[in-house]
Amino acid sequence: MAKRIYVADDEKNICFLIQNFLEKEGFEVRCFEDGESILAACEEQMPDLCILDVMMPGMDGLTVCTRIRQKSHVPIIIVSAKDSPLDRITGITLGSDDYLVKPFLPLELVTRVKALFRRVDAFSGQEEENSENLELGDIVLFPGRRTASLKGEEFALTPLEFDFLRHMLEHPEHAASRDDLLKALWKVDSKEVDTRAVDDMVKRLRKKLKEQKSLVKIETVWGYGFRLTAGGDE
Incomplete structure (x- = not known):
């Protein structure tokens, strides 16, 4: 069964690009334009991984990360235009598993997604x-x-x-x-x-x-x- 990934980013062109590359790798992808929408979807069915943009209208990605982490250990990747060490640490401290700075190559995101899934599968496969x-x-x-x-x-x-x-x-x-x-x-x-x-x-x-x-x-x-x-x- 294909891994399900939720992507939240208010820039439609970025969402489309991410979705296109991930689907070519065999993942099932759903895109959302704001934090409230992806949280509602997570309430209905938690995905296998979330990709969250920091700057979104309404609820920002860091808040979404915190809310998701209160209920699930699902892997989370934060994407942001902010590249300071403090911004990275804030994302990780709030519970994300990786932090990717915009602009990024889509193949880099794909690589990180696959690496996270390998880590999760390795942990779950151990007795x-x-x-x-x-x-x-x-x-x-x-x-x-x-x-x-x-x-x-x-x-x-x-x-x-x-x-x-x-x-x-x-x-x-x-x-x-x-x-x-x-x-x-x-x-x-x-x-x-x-x-x-x-x-x-x-x-x-x-x-x-x-x-x-x-x-x-x-x-x-x-x-x-x-x-x-x-x-x-x-």
């Missing part, structure tokens, strides 16, 4: 027992499926939050510096992006952990970075 689970306190991460549980229940995480916890749990004896986290998760360093991007992500994840009354805490190592601990309830 849980063949993956080394990562545990701390009441949290368990399943890297093969890129899912997590907290107190035995599913714990919804954005891709970036998952990668942060995975990085921390794979290095349990060490605190992680902000610069190390930028390099590991965002593939940039503090010369390109303010380290507050790390703090913003940690703040959101702390809130999630606190709301679920998790034993796991993200401690600040002042002047350096963060470490995970598993203590008692506050």
